[in-house]
Each structure stands twice: as structure tokens, then as C-alpha cells.
Amino acid sequence: MALHIQFQQHKPMSLQGQFSCEAGQLLALVGPSGAGKSSILRLLAGLMRPAHGRIEVGGQVWLDTAKGIFQTPQQRRVGLVFQNYALMPHLSAAANVALALQHLPKSERIIEAVQWLKRVRLSSDESMRRPAQLSGGQQQRVALARALAREPQLLLLDEPFSAVDQMNRESLYRLLAELRTDLNIPIVLVTHDLNEARMLCDKLVVLDQGDVLQEGPAFEVHRRPRNSRVADLVGIQNRFYGAWMGPSETPGLGVLQWTRSLDTQQVTSQNSLQLRTRDKGKIPPGFPVNWVVHADGLALKPEGYNLQRDGFILLPVHVVGHRDLGELSLIDLSMDVAPCEVLKMAVSGAQRLGLKTGARGVVEMDLGLIHIMPKKPHPELAQMRR
């Protein structure tokens, strides 16, 4: 029951890329406003036809522009929860769900609809109310029940959590987790909330200006973003400039020079900090790079900590900024060796209590969690990839 989609068009808006999602997997489409997230959902639902493309769900071809195949939304078994739910205002909750039960005889539709509403925890009394008489969270459950009542082969959720409060959101997260195991179909979720995407999804698809920039498990995309744009879009805090200096004296390790800009001419004069990190032999020496270090690769230690370990570097720091976010704090740290660079970390628990501006400490950076991205694909690199 896997989903495979590929698409390409230039007008009326540019869209291109491909991705796939297995049955039982939850895939999140993330990207800034106007990145084309909702358009891709519309392609999947059959509400929009791309200039070129192919969509296959569970072995059935829903769209193949090369062969002239296009299944209408009515022919595809797809459930779609709209951003503002799109419930019929003149119909009761049960009648809204019954709309998606066209395959049943008329007399059975309402009974079945009430059953579906019970599954999303709406009482029989609430089922008879019109959408305007229900709360936002209840309306969303009705929309979800309507999408599920069609017994879809693919479930699409367009920013379903954006209009409900935190408490409702938590219970809807739980509901979605339950449904995911019960349904065993691909689920595609559009969201602009990266935490939500990380928490709920098995797979991320990062979109920008209609292009699929990267597809992969959320953990993988965060740890190894394909380029600096992906790193920014998925909210990686610690992204820096550098220059790849080539292999070091230790086999398997190379030298990353930390720079203030991508201008490699300034490498020697600007900064003396060099990091020894894994050398994959793919980047030519002297090539400008962006690099990121995953949050898991940073640990804040007390001042004076000096336990040197292989594969780690100790950086004396002091706090230059501090934001309290309830149960955790976001802190900005300035390094003694590179005062202009700021490391950002989230700290929680007892550790954050003494952290005020000016407080000193040591950051232990795991060099194995540094990921290096060439500024732009080098011709030699492009050739190697081919």
C-alpha cells in the first residue's frame, strides 16, 4: 500500500521532485509558506493535475501523464482533512461523515457515520449537532472521521493542528498515533511546526519554492541536511561557515577550518580554529563549506572541565544570551577562541538554574556529529556523484 509520487511543472507554479511513503508510515511535508506543501496534497487528492507526473498508491496508478491516466478525486480512495476542516455548515456532524459513505445504502449511512464519530470520541448527541455548535477540536474530529469513513488508501492532513489549542492538540496527537497503527496506510501531513513533524513523523520531505530539497527519516535530515537551505528550513541552530583544508595527519580525518564567511581567501587571517573531523574524501582542499553540528553533539560542562577525549573538542564559553521557554532555556554561548561565533543550546533541568548572562562554562563538541556541506556542488563532486 506504499505511495510513490513524482511531479514536474513550471506553470502556474513551479513544482518538482519525488518522494515515497510506506504503509503505516507518517510523512511530513515541511517548508516555508508558499513552498508548495498544500499544492502537493492537492496533486495527491486529484484536485490538481501536474504538467508531468506519476502517482502510484498500493500498486494502483492514480496519475500517469505520460500514459494519459488521471483518476478523479471521486475515483481515488483518499481521505483529506482540510486546514479549516471544510465541514458542510448546513449538515449535522453525522451527515457530514455520511457524505463520505456513498458506497453504502442510504439507510445505513447515518448509522455508520455515528460509529465513525464514536471512534474519534464524539458522542451520539454531539454527532447530531451542526459544525457551528461544536468546538474547534470537535470539528477537527468530524473532519478526520469524514476522511476515514471513505476507508482511504491514503490519508492526507493539511495543517490539521494549526487551529486547535495545546490541550486538544495533545489528545489529537494520541489519536493520530493510534490510527496510524490501526490503518496501515501511508499518511502525509503538511505542517509548518518542526517540533510537531519531528515528534509525529517517520519521514520528512523538505520543500522550498516547489522543489523537494531532501527526503529522509527526520533524524537523518536533522543530522545530515543536504545543504545550508535545508539546515535553515529544518531549524538547525548551529550552522557555520568554513573551508575544507583536506586530509589531516591522522588517516580518516580531515581538517575543517572555521571561518567567518564563505570567502576562502580570508581563511588564514580570520580564524585560527581548526576542527579534525571525518574525511569522506569528497571535497577538494580549499573549498568553501557550510557546516552544522547536531544538538546531540554539544554538551555544556562546568567551568574548568578539562577531560580530553578522542573525537571531542573542548571550547571555553560564556553565556551571552538567555531565554526561558518554560521547562527549558535557550542559551547563546560565545567562545573564547572565536568570540564572534555564537553557539546555541537548549538546556533543561537543574543545569539551567545557574545560567545567567556572563556565566562561564565549557562546551564539549562531538566532532563525529559535525556535518559538512559544500557551498555549491563542485564540478568534480557532481561528476563523482554521477
Added chain:
Amino acid sequence: MDWSAFSLSIQLAFGTLLVLLPMGLLVGRWLARTQFKGRAWLEAAILLPLVLPPTVMGYYLLVVVGGGSPVGQWLQNTWGVSLAFNFSGLLLASVLFNIPFMFQPIQRAFESIPNNLNEAAQVSGLSRWAIFTTVELPLAWPGIVSAMVLTFVHTLGEFGVVLMIGGSIPGETRTLAISIYDSVQSFDLQAAHQMSLALLIFSLVAVATSLLLSGRRMRTVKRAV
């Protein structure tokens, strides 16, 4: 009270409704959902009867379908039909003159239905016809009723165009409005008063009902968005 004029006006109003309603539903819905070049011209043409003096329209109708015109002669020779100074001509004039009263409210009613409701219905598996009958028609219904009421009342009150194309033949083309005019001309103020008052009350009730329904529609649609 000129009952034959009253009955003729009612017949004309129902006849106009019967012809215009299906056209209004088709064209109003089409205009609400479709963008195309020249749309502004078409909408202007639909609105034209609102701004044109009724006598101008009546005059052109007489010129086009009158017995002396090529169209009038063709109608007479081929079908044996004459459209000047009879009920059929009156009906044609009334239909044309009421186009904006029927088309505009229906178009606005369909326009006010959020597009995602239509899309949600498609994704739920509803056919185009089922979407029209179960989603669009119920949501546009108050607007459609407004259009029907306005057209009906407007037909009862028509004067200029009716006089131009139909004259004042009792039982054939003398409508209530013409009859009021004739009564005043012949100093039968009592009859003029009765008919005027009846028309006034009827129109007031109809327009108020239509406004009430439009208000309710607005509230329903606002809740939907």
C-alpha cells in the same frame, strides 16, 4: 380592482420565473466558478437592464421583433408567431428585463460558498450532480429565493417596457401597473388606490422576506469559513 390585470400580472410573473430560474442557476453558477477573458463585458451586459431606461429596451425590442422587422417577419412566416402587442412578447420583454434581478443574487450566492466545501465533497466521493444538490443548492438556497422574490415583484411592477412592447390590451397585455396608469388617466382614483396599495404591500413583504433570508445566509456562510 382590475382582476384581469391582476391575474395577467401574476401569470406574467410566474412565467418569467419559470423561464429565468433554470437560466439563472446555470449562468449564475457558471459565472461564480469560472474565470475567462471578456467576463467583465458579459457581466456588464447582464447588468444593462438595471441602468437602461425601460423605454429604450422596449423600443429596441419592438425594432427587433416587431412585425416590420426581418426577425418579426421570419417568426411570422416560419412559425406563425408574432411577438408585438401580445402576451408572448410581454413574456420575452419581462425575461430580458429581469435578467439582472435573477442572475446577480444567484451568482453572489454561489460565489459565497467556499471552494474547499466543493473540494471536500469531491474527495468524499460525491458526483458533480450530488455536489450540486446536496452542497451547493442548499447553501445557495436563500440567495436563490431572494432572486426569485425580486424577479417576481419586479415583474409585477414593470411599466415602461410592457407599455412599449404590449400596449394596453385588456386580458392580453394590460398588467396591474398599466391598469393603475389607465385608472389614473381616467380619474378612477379609487381603483388606482386599491391596486397601488395592494402592489405596495405585496412588494414590501416580498423584499423584506428576501432581505431576511439573505441575512440568515450571510450568517451561515460566515460560520462556515
